[in-house]
Amino acid sequence: MHASWLNQVEIYFSVVQRKVVTPNDFTDLAQVEDRLRAFEDRYNATAQPFQWKFTTSDLDDLLARLDRHTVDHQEESAVALAA
Structure with missing residues (x-):
């Protein structure tokens, strides 16, 4: 649960950075x-x-797809090297 709370804080400060602080064109504090x-x-x-x-x-689905992609890519590279 702590990770979710920390993610909320990170999201908030990211929004502040993009919408308030940038551009840095302040004349004073x-x-x-x-x-x-x-x-x-x-x-x-x-x-x-x-x-x-x-x-x-x-x-889990994303990681499984990435694993399949990595295996497929390694097999294609091995075939290309053998040719």
Whole structure:
């Protein structure tokens, strides 16, 4: 459960970085504070819990496909080298 909570924090700060801090065109620290507070007000008014759609079953399927792709690629490379 801790990983999910930490992921939420990382997502939030990623959004802050992209939507508030970048571009870095502040003239003083007060302007940074104002922009962060305005973002916080907007975010809190519209934020909703993140709905995870990628399940452990989806991860298992993805890893199995990657394994098959890797094996297929290794076999193709071996055939090409033998030719």
